[in-house]
Amino acid sequence: MAKPSNPPNHQAKFVTGSTMRHVAVMTATGSIGLIAIFIVDALNLFYISMLGVQELAAAIGFASTLMFFFVSVSIGFTIASSALVSRALGRGERAEAARHGGASMLFIGLVTGFITIAAWPFLDTLVGLLGATGETRELTTAFLQIVMPSTPLVSMGMATTGIMRGAGDARRAMYVTLTGGIATAILDPILIFGFGLGLEGAAIATVLSRVVLLAVGIHGAHVVHRLMAMPDPRKLAEVAKPFFGIGLPAVLTQLATPVGNAYVTIEMAHFGDESVAGWAIVGRVIPVAFGVIFALSGAIGPILGQNYGARRYDRLNTAMRDALIFVMVYCCVVWALLAIFAHPIADLFGATGAARDQVVFFCVFAAGTFLFNGALFVASAAFNNLGFPTYSTLFNWGRSTLGIIPFVWIGAKYYGALGVLGGWALGAVVFGIGAMIVAFRVVRNIGSSAPPSQLDLPPPPPAAQSPFSTGKASTIQ
Template sequence: MAIGVLALLGFQLVDSAFIARLGTAPLAAQSFTFPLSFLVIGVQVGLGIAIAAMISRTLGAGEQERARRLGLLVLLVGAALIALLVLLLWWVQEPVFARLGADAATRELIRIYWAPQLLAAWLGAALYFGYSLFRAHGDTRLPGKLMVITSLVNLTLDPLLIFGIGPWDGLGLPGAAWATVIAFSCGLLVLGRRLLRTDWLARDGIAAELRHSARPFAGIAGPAMVSQLMPPLAAMLAISVVADLGDTSVAAWGLASRLETVSLMVVLAMTMSLPPWLGRCYGAGDWDQVHRLMRLALKVVVFWQLGLGLVMAATASWVALVLSGNPEVRDELATLIRFLLPSYALLGVCMLVVSAGNALGWPLRAMLLSCARLFLFYLPCLWLGAQWGSLTGLALGAAVGNLLAGLAAWRMLRRILDRPQRRSRCREGPGPHRPISGGRCNRPN
């Protein structure tokens, strides 16, 4: 999954790097779309969390037939919800981008890019739901391979569609979105063929399963989506602060946002691959294994992200040189890298705790932690930093917010998992959130 996430997020960073060669205005236009793109991603990830959690718990409890019904149901519901969201975002684009600070010329650039980008977002969401189904059944290899394949297709098409070839001038900014549309379409074709060869989907009893599972699914998906929707909302508020510093700062912030997701590849891979395993342990009531898994995961996150952050901070000037040809954008991007990248060690801790919470039966706590990370720590520190010292102060404030969020997540996780009653409940017999007879907690194949 780490390899797949690196490939998937890497091509998004490559998109921005190619667009940066078109000039500051197209890059700023793309950067203004990030908050709304993250909104779609937030909903899709929240639904994906619920898909993986419910199906893995059902498999852990030995209910194979119900897992098959859930498989088809969640794919259909998820695709329909994302389609409605995409149509809404197309309808409200003009007032939203104006409110974010985009001027008339920038909004004109956004308009020709936004339609194919929303189509790519819907295709990517449908592909992600398929990935979630495979992960719930313990197969992380196919999602990882498809992430690599779609990234390579996108990487090949990006320069051709953006800049053209021979006498053809290319599409410019919209070319990046159309490259993603083609790449995700190829991934969906492969995923659909593989799904048809499995026995993970069942049409019989779908209506009854919908009535039976709607409430528990919403109980997981609702808080998970709220948790995932907080970052796009925070991103909108953050970019409105950055917009006051000018287009150069917006462009640098957009590149830094892409670099952030790539640098968090291991964390993101663990938030996708660990919850299905935790869900099976939850279904079987094996809390000792939960403790061992979380301790190991947190050690990996802290050591990996801190080491990577320090290396990136030391080489910030060279990284910025690769990503941007504009000297002003390059200097501001280097400043953001030096402050932000090391702070992702504790940001990763917070992300992992939120992801685990949705799999372990405390989605409301996970949602509250996600809200606190952004609106109690990150945004206030970001705003105070911007008031204190322009872009440098903004970068320092964002880093402090990440550090405070990570410490709060660590404290909450220790308080929850160290409670003796968490283990004693697992010995009380069948019941809500207790092991079901015949359930097994084993590592997915």
């Protein structure tokens, strides 16, 4: 296929213009594709629930919890690809950006392929560790055995969205996830009901949609933007250093959430399949309702990365402020809507008994804490793109351990299944506030210190090594 002579976005587009506009446009376009996937995921559970077998809905919940681990690895490395491409473009080094894009695809495919092969023999054991038993355990394992081999496909597809977001092309990055979601929406009812395949049909639809997602992503990142040039084999080690320098801490950060969710699932399993089904429904409502916030965390990264690469430090603080304002307004509006429509949402999924109580409780009460989750997402994006990925790891693991385990344990002991959900929600408050405070101090110190080096992973200036310094090495506040 012929390549265009003038690929779009030769220049870094985020180093000029309104940062609020960049935040809003990147978030809006990113959220369309992301929410489309989440809506289709919710439809998947809806179709399965129409079969009238509670074990099938519970199986989807257990499978989603386990798959979240593998997708989180992909998200972490996608953050690295986006950060490196955006920094290189910010410095005006397009050829270097293309080398980072191509190497990212290779590294992500190899790592996720190895993880998939390693986990395959232990799928049934892993499902059992989550608390699944009997027929539910068998159904979950069967679903995963079909879907798991396609993990490298979705991982590389996600990497292409990171490359395009790094170039500022949120529209084409949106097309990747949007077409994958559309493919699933079309295939799900055909395979589940038309061919009578039930849960197996849902699994096959997931695999086929991932093939579509990867194909569209490669077209955008390689054919349109030409940002997938493979480095010389002798230079792969040089390219790998900044990729894994950002990627590994980002992966650890992303793994924190599924670890916390797995603990919640284990505690919820003590109260029966109905409670697990309710938790699964909540897990589908969250990304549909708050997918814009998830998209924001991916949108703010390239904006920060390009301005960091261009040394426009004055715009870092402005972008962070605008992102936080966006989070506050959006979360308050969505929380109000969820509270108003709590019962219709429960009706939509046919939730009854304990499952219905979970859905209504989330919509009326727990959803409000996403204001603090959103703050944590924005702070994490800043840490990952500004040379402090370890802070992102620490805050996210803190939220998923100290911010979940004690709260959920106490909630389960005194308030049952609803206490588990309430405990999960409350832990976000402290860590969301703390992460934003540290993130703004990091940005302030970068702006008040000497420019960083020209390396792909520029070390913070000596005075900015700690976000708690004031810019003077001898002063600690």
